[in-house]
Amino acid sequence: MEDAYLVLDKLTKTYPNQPRSAVDNVDIDVAQGEFVSLLGPSGCGKTTTLRMIAGLITPTAGSIRVGGVDITNRQVHKRDMGMVFQSYALFPHMSVGQNVEFGLQMRRVAKSERRRRVAEALDMVHLTHLANRRVSQLSGGQAQRIALARALVIEPTVLLLDEPLSNLDAKLREELRVEIRRIQQETGITTVFVTHDQDEALAMSDRLVVMSEGRVEQVGEPWAVYETPKNRFVADFIGRTNLFDGRVVGREDGVLRLEVEGLGTLSVRARDADRTSVTVMVRPHRVQIEPVHRTVNEMKGRVVQSSYLGDVESVVIDVNGLRVAAERTHSGRPLTAGATVRIGWGDADAYVIPQ
Ligand code: ADP
Ligand code: MG
Numbered sequence: 001m002e003d004a005y006l007v008l009d010k011l012t013k014t015y016p017n018q019p020r021s022a023v024d025n026v027d028i029d030v031a032q033g034e035f036v037s038l039l040g041p042s043g044c045g046k047t048t049t050l051r052m053i054a055g056l057i058t059p060t061a062g063s064i065r066v067g068g069v070d071i072t073n074r075q076v077h078k079r080d081m082g083m084v085f086q087s088y089a090l091f092p093h094m095s096v097g098q099n100v101e102f103g104l105q106m107r108r109v110a111k112s113e114r115r116r117r118v119a120e121a122l123d124m125v126h127l128t129h130l131a132n133r134r135v136s137q138l139s140g141g142q143a144q145r146i147a148l149a150r151a152l153v154i155e156p157t158v159l160l161l162d163e164p165l166s167n168l169d170a171k172l173r174e175e176l177r178v179e180i181r182r183i184q185q186e187t188g189i190t191t192v193f194v195t196h197d198q199d200e201a202l203a204m205s206d207r208l209v210v211m212s213e214g215r216v217e218q219v220g221e222p223w224a225v226y227e228t229p230k231n232r233f234v235a236d237f238i239g240r241t242n243l244f245d246g247r248v249v250g251r252e253d254g255v256l257r258l259e260v261e262g263l264g265t266l267s268v269r270a271r272d273a274d275r276t277s278v279t280v281m282v283r284p285h286r287v288q289i290e291p292v293h294r295t296v297n298e299m300k301g302r303v304v305q306s307s308y309l310g311d312v313e314s315v316v317i318d319v320n321g322l323r324v325a326a327e328r329t330h331s332g333r334p335l336t337a338g339a340t341v342r343i344g345w346g347d348a349d350a351y352v353i354p355q
Helices: 046-054 096-106 111-124 140-152 170-187 198-204 222-227 232-237
Strands: 004-013 023-031 035-039 061-066 081-084 158-162 191-195 207-212 215-220 242-252 255-260 264-269 277-282 297-308 312-319 322-329 340-345 350-352
Touching: 004 046, 023 046, 023 215, 035 046, 035 198, 046 081, 046 158, 046 191, 081 140, 096 111, 096 140, 111 140, 111 170, 140 170, 170 198, 191 198, 198 222, 207 222, 207 232, 215 222, 215 232, 232 242, 232 277, 242 264, 242 322, 255 277, 264 297, 264 350, 312 340
Parallel strands: 035 191, 035 207, 081 158, 158 191
Antiparallel strands: 004 023, 004 061, 207 215, 242 255, 242 277, 255 264, 277 350, 297 312, 297 340, 312 322
């Protein structure tokens, strides 16, 4: 990337006596002011990557640059990065205000300036009224807002967040998602956000980095990663999905004809036509139940299970022994298990996985 601000270059961490590297040749570029999420299952190397950026873990190989300057061997406190952890990590013996002020004291910022910036930071997270509270009296959501204020008050070069919402309940998590994104956009601070929660990553990020086993699987804007996953792992990890393996039996005008065992012959729009067998992805919300208009790919099936979730109904349908996940909205009374239904999708509703 031309205008990269934070650059990870072949960054690697190998812990002693481990069969594989925790982080393996990771290349990531983050533009100034960009919000990038590292997303992947537990153990894929997200925290190790973040802590190498922060300077808390020494890389085995590779380098880190910020604004064109190599900081790979720079000490933690000289990197001026702000960090927020899952566990809040506030200083328990200090008040809220003292927690936020701490980083400024360490940097020998003058008292009047400190007071101004602490007030500003507390205002940003809407917790001015809690300045004199003890940390032990805060709720989880408040504690995490304070942790954020404490990280931002030093005007860090980069903001690093490691699963900051994972200890909060669902409703608060969604509130804070919006809040963190608002503050990030207001301050324009370059941010790396670590999460294993795909909804969170999709909702908050300018770009996602999907990781698996220490490696980068795909980088892209949330919609692009969701709609056009590079491989099976990414397709499966980001959102619910149907993956069907098929044999190519025909191709014409950008449409592949595939033979999928159980489903019969399917049509899917695809440019890639060199292979004899492919995997296609069909997202559940693209599968229509009792399609109103004729679709190219239609079949009959039996409802195995239906979960009514209010806004959507999530349905699993058995088609000749193959499970197809479908979703419908405005469904009214949910389908009952055992019912026979017609399902279908268009040739543009499916996507051929490139790898
Ligand atoms: P994530 O944050 O994605 O869950 P981590 O970066 O914490 O993943 O861990 C990546 C891998 O490195 C895991 O296999 C983990 O067990 C291993 N690991 C993490 N820390 C250490 C350590 N201090 N010593 C040995 N192995 C470690
Ligand atoms: Mg982690």
